[in-house]
Amino acid sequence: MPGNPAASKIWESISMKIFGVEFMPVGAPALSAADLSVIRLWIATGAIDSGACNTSTCDTNNYTYSGAIAPLMQTYCTGCHYSASSAGGSLIDYTSVKNAAVNGRLIGDISHATGYNAMPLGSIMLEDCQITQVKKWVAAGALDN
Ligand code: HEC
Incomplete structure (x- = not known):
């Protein structure tokens, strides 16, 4: 109920x-x-299905593209951002995610920062732990690792 x-x-x-x-x-x-x-x-708070969120498996020391970032994008983002012609662009591969990272929009959007588009659109924010993974990946150079 x-x-x-x-x-x-x-x-x-x-x-x-x-x-x-x-x-x-x-x-x-x-x-x-x-x-x-x-x-x-x-x-x-409504018994909402907010996706495959599980803080117990989120490790902020794991912030490689293949181990953390790509799976996050696949779980929360690529349902809408599946191709270059998607509204807001693609997040389907390394190059497109890196482009969103270097222009600052990736972190601004998932942090729901003022002046950005709150992402994932229409859903609750990612967990702090997941946002930390993305921030660490970007700070370390947004590598294809
Ligand atoms: C339900 C669909 C949907 C989901 C899920 C979604 N987005 Fe978006 N996203 C959009 C739309 C629509 C736009 C275009 C918004 C606009 O231009 O006003 C957009 C725009 C963006 C942009 C383009 C830059 C900008 O801010 O305008 C980025 C970066 C982005 N989203 C990142 C993400 C990330 C990261 C996730 C997952 C954590 C995500 N989005 C999940 C629909 C979605």
Whole structure:
């Protein structure tokens, strides 16, 4: 029930252990308070599918083009930026991503900086960790690595 944790089966099933009722997960400890609050907040804010975002696998020390940047573009950007004739241009390959990086738009747009176009368009911002990966890649010369 987007926006309504109390009426959501998922919330009901995982939160019962807080009240001493044996339910989900069966035969395992209750989720941590931190995990419960993340899930509750996700439901309360609309249970939105914001893509394959997973901060636990984002490593800010990994900022190579092939290991971090290209996968980020594929997950969040190339659905719209798939060719040179796409609105806003292509982000499908190294050269096009590098061009967006060197003119400052890549970082300005994903940081939602004033005077830039907030990207991904119509979606929530990338995670801080992902933005850091892009910033580090650009600062290191936006290499094809
Ligand atoms: C839902 C479609 C959509 C998605 C997803 C999207 N964009 Fe865009 N993007 C656009 C459109 C449309 C424009 C043209 C905006 C304009 O010119 O007003 C644009 C423009 C741009 C530009 C051109 C420069 C500029 O600021 O005008 C860059 C760079 C850009 N996007 C980066 C990204 C990045 C990076 C992502 C992923 C993190 C992304 N976009 C995701 C639709 C999208």
